Amino acid sequence: MGFEQAWLSYQRREVCGIAENITGIYAPLQNPVIKSGAEELQTAFAKIVGTRPVLYSDSECGHNRGSIRLMMKEGLPTEGYHIFEEKGMITVEASDANGILYGAFELIRCLQLGKNLEGINLTKEPVMPLRMLNHWDNMDGSIERGYSGNSFFFENDEILVNERIVTYARLLASAGINATVINNVNVKDSATRLITDQYFESLNRLSEIFARYGIRLFLSLNYAAPMELLELDSADPLDDRVRAWWKAKMKVVFEAVPNLGGFLIKADSEGRPGPFTYNRTHADGANMLAEAVKPYGGLIIWRCFVYNCRQDWRDRKTDRARSGYDNFIGLDGTFLDNVILQIKNGPMDFQVREPVHPLFGGLTKTNQMLEVQIAQEYTGQQRHVCYLIPMFKEILNFHTYVKGTDDTVQDIVSGRTFHQTKCGIAAVANTGNDENWTGHDLAAANLYGFGRLAYEPDLTAEEIAEEWITLTYGKDEEIRKELLFILMNSWPAYEKYTAPLGIGWMVNPNCHYGPSVDGYEYDRWGTYHRADHLGIGVDRSHNGTGYAMLYREPNARAYDTPETCPEELLLFFHHVPYSFVLKSGRTILQHIYDTHFEGVELVDEMVSRYERLKGKLPERIYERTMERFLHQKEHSREWRDQINTYFYRKTGIADEKGRRIY
């Protein structure tokens, strides 16, 4: 067993009497989504309980002890469900098929977690309307920032449709994810032709499999497609020929692939073409596409990751952190209703610690989605364990002060703040064709956790971790305890032994893996730490780039002064001397030394806890995970020593505790 089914690897477990007595499942099987739910229940009961309930189509349903009833019922919230037990019969009600499917998976989860179904009575509804994955898969089979092998969607410029796709869809549905973009936002070569008839048949088959699991297929779009497909000599969004081309193109595409949800677009970013080429705004660009897809209910998801990637490191006035805000804030209210702006969690790029993106709370009249990254590009690349749900929760719970109440990021992207329905959360995916889906076995907690968090953000990070542990490895107290410790300490540990106090980067260029303190310091990417002999940090206060002032009060004021700035972000907002004293009483420099030693100690603790599970986990799983832990152990030392040595050599000030620095 290599966990090819991840957390859906149903194993025999101890279950309650009610579960043991289930012999039939009644459901309107003519609905393919409900049928998926019913069949999943059948499989799960067979494997977990040991008896395989019989499926009956809806018409045969009555009130039977020992049966599960899946039934549509008006009035329940979209994609929500109600599960209750009465006299040995379990009912899953929902007002739509997705709700039934999610209810079925909830019931399976209860079974896996060993919950007593007697008297169960729970109602759930998803908080985020869109719960989406973004795959950065290329059609040659490679994955940009992929750390789990190659693509399972593409190979040699062809779309793959096979059994793995079904398992993928089941995994997503079980976690509550309802949309996915299968191709890289950097759309090049063959991927530009995904919207031509060459690929329609495969796309349609793929979209039908997804649809059976309540998942809408999206594609990343090449903004310059009319030119790159050699059909027009322009991509100007205000050119009537271009607008007509897109309308005609979308008609063909949606007729051929009716399940398509819409498109994700990265324009004018890192070398990608966009409306700026024609002196048009991003609203011009997005609205042109939105008009074209509107007749088919399509969405245009427009990324806000727009910045000058040819900055001069000598220039201290330009601030990449400002660019997303500066490029989009003036367009607030000018986007059509089927456009959603997709905004990264922070203003830079998925660092281990960033402030929340100031467009959240800045925009008030535009549909917004939060983009996070479970592909651990800057957080250990799925070779280090780094459970990201605690980070995501901090982001979601951030108060933007855009309204008196309902002012958090979660409020905004769930639609509460501005009464929107086209909004939600997207994660850059961490999957590939590795047997265990995510390279590091423990990285699957981020995939599962992302979906669960999107559906039910009030779950704590611990609750989600515990769920995932038990679903994946079974109900064992020691496994639960040790893995929970590891997961919950993994992000703090990673933050400690890598770039300190919100400064970010300090990684090897291009691959973004491993320490290189000056790796991005003299580069064109706008990512600097400005460390010299006396101090470190970027002045983004009103005296510096003014970035801090992009936030609403009282955030702006707090960020603007070193003394009130949250310490974990101190070097993001301020250039301070190494002698600056933190609340702990330690100087910045001593804080750097201490946290780097502490981070490595935490990793050692994590590894020794994992060692206790030897014999409890299947050997192959244990060994392959241990291999990664041993790498992390060594590599965290590399981080510690390089960072500490860098600052020791630059300051000439020794560690107060006299530990070894090189």
Added chain:
Amino acid sequence: MGFEQAWLSYQRREVCGIAENITGIYAPLQNPVIKSGAEELQTAFAKIVGTRPVLYSDSECGHNRGSIRLMMKEGLPTEGYHIFEEKGMITVEASDANGILYGAFELIRCLQLGKNLEGINLTKEPVMPLRMLNHWDNMDGSIERGYSGNSFFFENDEILVNERIVTYARLLASAGINATVINNVNVKDSATRLITDQYFESLNRLSEIFARYGIRLFLSLNYAAPMELLELDSADPLDDRVRAWWKAKMKVVFEAVPNLGGFLIKADSEGRPGPFTYNRTHADGANMLAEAVKPYGGLIIWRCFVYNCRQDWRDRKTDRARSGYDNFIGLDGTFLDNVILQIKNGPMDFQVREPVHPLFGGLTKTNQMLEVQIAQEYTGQQRHVCYLIPMFKEILNFHTYVKGTDDTVQDIVSGRTFHQTKCGIAAVANTGNDENWTGHDLAAANLYGFGRLAYEPDLTAEEIAEEWITLTYGKDEEIRKELLFILMNSWPAYEKYTAPLGIGWMVNPNCHYGPSVDGYEYDRWGTYHRADHLGIGVDRSHNGTGYAMLYREPNARAYDTPETCPEELLLFFHHVPYSFVLKSGRTILQHIYDTHFEGVELVDEMVSRYERLKGKLPERIYERTMERFLHQKEHSREWRDQINTYFYRKTGIADEKGRRIY
């Protein structure tokens, strides 16, 4: 005209009366090498003088005014020639065909340079027996460290045999080069199969073209071939099966490709397999192959670039600079006579400044070849101009003190010191399929200059540069003056604005292009500068790694003390404080600041001198070279600013002259 013929782009020139009167060339045309020489003369006269002399085979020869006679004559030194004029007839004599060919090219050179042939009487002989190029071309057509386009030897795993190969051979012969290795020393994939019948026919055709120009074809060999060709399970040099395999293999190879000169081998280096795998010595490995090729007069050229490329940067005891010496010195005298050790000019890897490799002067009983690199891997990658002949001359003129007289590197590799004939000089080539062969037009001076230097090392770098300028661009005083200034100042300029005082590296990892002061500081490659707040440099004295003591006296003593160490190598041998005062009266730090500003000023001067040639050079040539100069201008500033900023930030000490540092 894109200079597809480089310095053989024969143009009409003013010539002396003797040349104008030449109407016939008499030569033993049955010899293919002599025929090449005669035909080259015919072509050159036709294009330069404007009249095409008639070719007559030897038997028709008499004493005729207005003729050139190419004739064999016993007693002249190998590959040497004697040219003299008598009563309007010019004679080229040599004791072998290569000598005749080189004499013919010398005569053409005289013509191109506008020399008066009346009374000409010159005798030349090559100083280095082997004058070789090493191409790092891969069979997929890429070139490792290639900066002039793709390979013209290989494409899609096939060997190309075409007109460009003939021009290539003519270029080499005209510069006196007599051997070439066409494939990368890192032998992988298809290149391993170059010694199988799949490639024999093409290799044979290639070798025959080369042979017509006096050039012997060599191949790089995969030491693990018996295993990678799936014929044996070992490559142990003391295993009789392995020895028998190589003997049989070489019989087949040399019978199929009789012109083959032998093989170049990189073993146990940077991941390449070798005898160390079997706890055998490099002598075991090399001798096994030497025995196998001996019956066919084959040579085994064995590279000494062996070091631990998995070093821990924290470890200050291990010294990569020592490794070549330490690995080979104990084997001196144990290699068979047809083995040549090929030793890089310095102990590290083709940096802008290194001490001479201590194996020169260390080894006394082993055939040795000097390896230099005209591919400008660390010296501007043929985007910056960097004329390397002055560097090579310094290396060749270095006194090793291995003998009372004849103790220089040139003495050793020419065979003088130890009375050897299997020795010489090899250059990692800078050619590709770019129209002008070398990417940067001025980089061709290194290709031409390398050959000329190998044949006639007593030429000065200026003389060689002037020759090349006039051959290539014609006889024009301003062109000569400005290009000579540019070439002669290019290496000093590059040294000034890049890594200072022999410390090396400070480049971006992998690509080796552009500044990154800490790029190799925390890496596994053994390449460190150890800069901290107070000082910089690597202690290789007797107090440090002891590397300085590998030299013979008085070199060892001179290198061992900062005060006596040549300043250009100071940081290679010593860790000194920034306040250390140089002979100029400047501190190390001020020297760094000053030289970096000076280097950029020199580049500006070079560029403004090149601008004066606008209108004098063909426009296309001028423009494409100017494009590279403009890049160099900008990129030298990047070097200056990053290096100066790095040290300013680290030391906190400002430039005395108050110039802008960031």
